[in-house]
Amino acid sequence: MKSMVIGGIILIVALLAGTYFVAGDAFNSDDYINSLTMLGAVAIITITVFVTLKYINQMKNDTAGGELADEKWDGIGEYKNPIPTGWGLAFIGTIVWLFWYWTVGYPTNGFSQIGQWNEETIEFNKKFESKWQNPSQETLTAMGESIFLVQCSPCHGVDAEGINGKSQNLTLRITKDHVEHAIKTGLNNLKTSYPSGMPPMMLTDEGDIDAVSTYVAGGFKGEQPDAYGVCAGCHGPDGTGIEAVGPNIKTYDDALVSAVLENGKTHGIIGTMPSFKGRLNPTQEKAVAAYIQSLGE
Numbered sequence: 001m002k003s004m005v006i007g008g009i010i011l012i013v014a015l016l017a018g019t020y021f022v023a024g025d026a027f028n029s030d031d032y033i034n035s036l037t038m039l040g041a042v043a044i045i046t047i048t049v050f051v052t053l054k055y056i057n058q059m060k061n062d063t064a065g066g067e068l069a070d071e072k073w074d075g076i077g078e079y080k081n082p083i084p085t086g087w088g089l090a091f092i093g094t095i096v097w098l099f100w101y102w103t104v105g106y107p108t109n110g111f112s113q114i115g116q117w118n119e120e121t122i123e124f125n126k127k128f129e130s131k132w133q134n135p136s137q138e139t140l141t142a143m144g145e146s147i148f149l150v151q152c153s154p155c156h157g158v159d160a161e162g163i164n165g166k167s168q169n170l171t172l173r174i175t176k177d178h179v180e181h182a183i184k185t186g187l188n189n190l191k192t193s194y195p196s197g198m199p200p201m202m203l204t205d206e207g208d209i210d211a212v213s214t215y216v217a218g219g220f221k222g223e224q225p226d227a228y229g230v231c232a233g234c235h236g237p238d239g240t241g242i243e244a245v246g247p248n249i250k251t252y253d254d255a256l257v258s259a260v261l262e263n264g265k266t267h268g269i270i271g272t273m274p275s276f277k278g279r280l281n282p283t284q285e286k287a288v289a290a291y292i293q294s295l296g297e
């Protein structure tokens with residue numbers, strides 16, 4: 001027993017030294033909260049070591065005693081000792097706590113954090129709607145800029161120029177490579193707004209592809225190449241798009257931006273633009289669309 005107590009004291013000293021080594025400056029702190037915490041640490045270490053010692057000692061030296069029950073199982077008997085008081089109280093306490101938890105503490109359909117969060121979200125969404133019922137174009141553009149800086153600039157850059165080709169440069173509508181890519185591979189990302197997509201190889205002649213791509217990427221200026229006739233059926237004679245058939249490929253507009261936000265793009269010439277479905281409300285979508293349209297001006 002004596003050697004165990006000595007061992008215990010050595011352990012306490014070692015643990016305290018370790019604590020001092022790791023967080024020593026807290027011992028000398030002016031802040032009494034730190035001092036209290038360190039005092040607590042010392043107390044916890046000391047009590048833990050002594051309680052552990054007590055039980056180790058008991059395991060080594062105690063022998064069970066009392067009156068044996070009549071039954072035996074393969075020679076193993078059982079004493080008729082009463083349930084330890086602490087254990088019994090803890091057991092009854094658990095049952096009492098269970099009823100408290102069900103009825104008073106956290107009853108079914110009672111308060112919940114997620115419920116509160118949902119209620120407040122609905123309330124704030126309503127406030128948002130009534131506050132921004134008919135925003136002016138200026139307000140929309142300003143709102144769009146803030147949303148853009150938070151949600152879109154990590155990929156598109158704060159200047160919206162696409163971070164050296166890592167994503168689309170939103171200050172211009174489309175590049176020649178982009179149009180050629182669309183013609184050759186076809187595209188079908190924006191299924192929600194343009195269900196049938198764009199079939200590949202509408203044009204096969206390299207000269208036609210070059211002429212049409214130059215014309216489209218150039219913003220539809222100058223004389224229209226004849227081959228553009230193939231495209232007009234879906235994108236309109238002036239390229240501004242036809243609802244549910246083909247998007248605007250001349251300028252960005254609300255329909256294209258909200259289609260891209262809804263579906264994202266996975267097979268573009270650059271790579272993947274994630275879907276923002278459910279992350280922006282309709283006013284916010286209109287706002288980013290307004291901001292993007294203001295960039296090209």
Ligand code: HEC
Pocket residue numbers: 174178179182183187188189190191194196197198199202203212213216228230231232233234235245246247249
């Ligand atoms: C059958 C209808 C159809 C025809 C014909 C068609 N397109 Fe498309 N085009 C679409 C649709 C739909 C999309 C949207 C694709 C998507 O869902 O990702 C699209 C997308 C595009 C895009 C990509 C726009 C973007 O923002 O990424 C370009 C560029 C394009 N088309 C150019 C052309 C050209 C040039 C022609 C003519 C050679 C043409 N299209 C013919 C339906 C068509």
Ligand code: HEC
Pocket residue numbers: 148151152153154155156166167168170173256257260265267268269270271272273274276288292
């Ligand atoms: C994880 C990166 C990333 C984020 C975030 C992102 N984008 Fe994009 N976006 C891209 C990439 C990449 C493309 C080019 C896709 C392609 O055509 O290859 C793109 C393309 C676009 C296009 C052009 C689509 C077309 O068909 O011409 C628009 C418009 C756009 N993004 C708007 C936004 C808006 C608005 C946000 C913020 C709400 C945003 N993006 C957030 C990566 C991103």
